[in-house]
Amino acid sequence: MAAICSLYIINKSGGLIYYKDYGSGGRMDTNDSLRVASLWHSMHAISQQLSPTTGCYGIELLEADTFDLHCFQSLTGTKFFVVCEPGTQQMESLLKVIYELYTDYVLKNPFYEMEMPIRCELFDINLSQVVQKDRVVLLGR
């Protein structure tokens, strides 16, 4: 079982803008990945509504029987979440690194239109250096 199963990036209105499958349990077809993204977006919002105290920013970690889901939401509303083996470490720092790759190779690309699906070659190349096959290579960035 690969350490990392898949990575999703969602824009602030819940649209899936990036999905990468690391070849563990069968790739999700595009419709399903879109549905997963928008469902997660609403779950994330609902979880804030149910908070017993103020200042809740939504689900950060979901623990299921066969996987963990770590989610980072930027203050601008973009969500990055990764599905991995239960108990995998360093996912928070991985998501932070991916967030920085996003600010470099997506937001600084003049040919990227905000909130649209990400098709930036440099983002893929740099991401593949951080997540080789399914192992996380957290080199000091």
Added chain:
Amino acid sequence: MAPPGPRSGDAIFASVERVNAELFTLTYGATVRQLLTDLEEVEEVNKQLDQMGYNIGIRLIDEFLAKSNVSRCIDFKETADVIAKVGFKMFLGINATVTNWDADGTCCNIILEDNPLADFVELPDTCQGLYYCNILSGVIRGALEMVSMKTEVTWLRDVLRGDDAYELQVKLLKQVPEEYPYKDDE
């Protein structure tokens, strides 16, 4: 362990890749010249520069948040303060001070100690009325909007128009809370 507090502007500026300010200044000069050729009307150029700044601000804010470890942007006073102090240093390597807050903390002035946009620049008289550095006001407006703060940013003082310093005013118009996006029959 408690999340590390916001990093100082100097610390970030020292850790990021930097370029000679002249490349930045001359590229900005070329941008303004292009606008003056395309648009002719100085007022149009001011608007276009502000719009271009806005387009930059809505992208640049994420880098600011990622690198500055700012964890929450709730209070306008705190946010404007950290963006001015950390943001200008982190991106332009210059110090900015935030002064005369109004009573309810919704309006402040930002004074720039230096301005790399405007080195070697001298406005010919054909450009009266041009706010040469208007891209900066757009950047602040765009960045703040991305953290749910609608603002109005205007120039109070501009060296290129004869003042002794660069000073912006940032006024909070509305804080747009993220409304709960789902009707209750979810």
Added chain:
Amino acid sequence: MIGVGKIKQYSNVLDKPLSKGKQEVSLSAFAFLFSELVQYNQTQVDNIAELERRLEDAGYAVGARVLELLCHREKGNRRETRLLGILSFVHSTVWKVLFGKVADSLEKGTEHEDEYMISEKELLVNRFISIPKDMGTFNCGAFVAGIVRGVLEGAGFPAVVTAHFVPVEGQQRPRTTILIKFAEEVLIFPPSLVTVLLWI
């Protein structure tokens, strides 16, 4: 061309020294500005050739100013008059000031006498830029090509300068080559000869 942003020949604030060029901004600041410059120009054109030309024009204006700035600062106002001199001036001095390093390589074209190539594994302006497939061979390095042309023509070496991606095996990313094609009069009447004639 409206002369805004022209180099300060005189400055009423006489005590303000011309900067030694030591000040820095973050690469991100330049990258976001350049990205916006490209996006703005995209709205002004309807094909890629035009986009390349507009970026090149923007670069040309920068190049002309860089030459003035550097001649004053680096070479004590002595103008470069030899072809190889101006090429190495661009390859090292200009590149160091603008991009913080000497260009990776400077080569003479093999097929044509009047062609030279300055190549860079990762051109600074292209650092964060991914070109969509449907834009073919478009290269934002046209801006740098414009800078080079601005410097060369300012120094009396008119040329056509273009930017090209050149694939490098074993590398996912192609390098960028700035191709300089000098006008023939440069080869027949090099500026050194021209300046001599003017004095007679």
Added chain:
Amino acid sequence: MQFFGGSEISPSPPTPTVSGNNAHMMYVFNRNGVCLLYREWNRPLHTLNAQQDHKLMFGLLFSLKSLTAKMDPTSAERGNLGVPQLPGQGCSFHSFRTNTYKLSFMESPSGIKIILITHPKTGDLRESLKYIYNLYVEYVMKNPLYTPGTPIRSDLFNTTLDQYVRSIA
């Protein structure tokens, strides 16, 4: 999604007992989405009225279960999103954490769902929820006066539950 049982009245929230523990509140739902029990110990914030709150919580659980079943990387056939799962069918989640709270969740094969909301740093409460489920079986199911599918009104259950929760969270 119509999954509510007939009963409109949901248990009115008991006066929150002051308890030193960092457990906030607890829900028990049956398979039809009826809120059998809502215990509150420490909840400074109420964004919704009780009925909406319970409805939203059940909706969240329902959707999260179908999401996790869909995302299960180990099983090839995934069913599709939103289709109700049989209790215990497919991969389910046992907790999620936000910056302000941790939600621990357990579902019995009979569809009884127990949800405990505690401090974000709380550890694994799966065993504790099983224990609470046993309390439910002992004090509720075995109580002849209780009719299944209706809110739980047993004080003995409540006090035992309070004591137990205070000891674990």
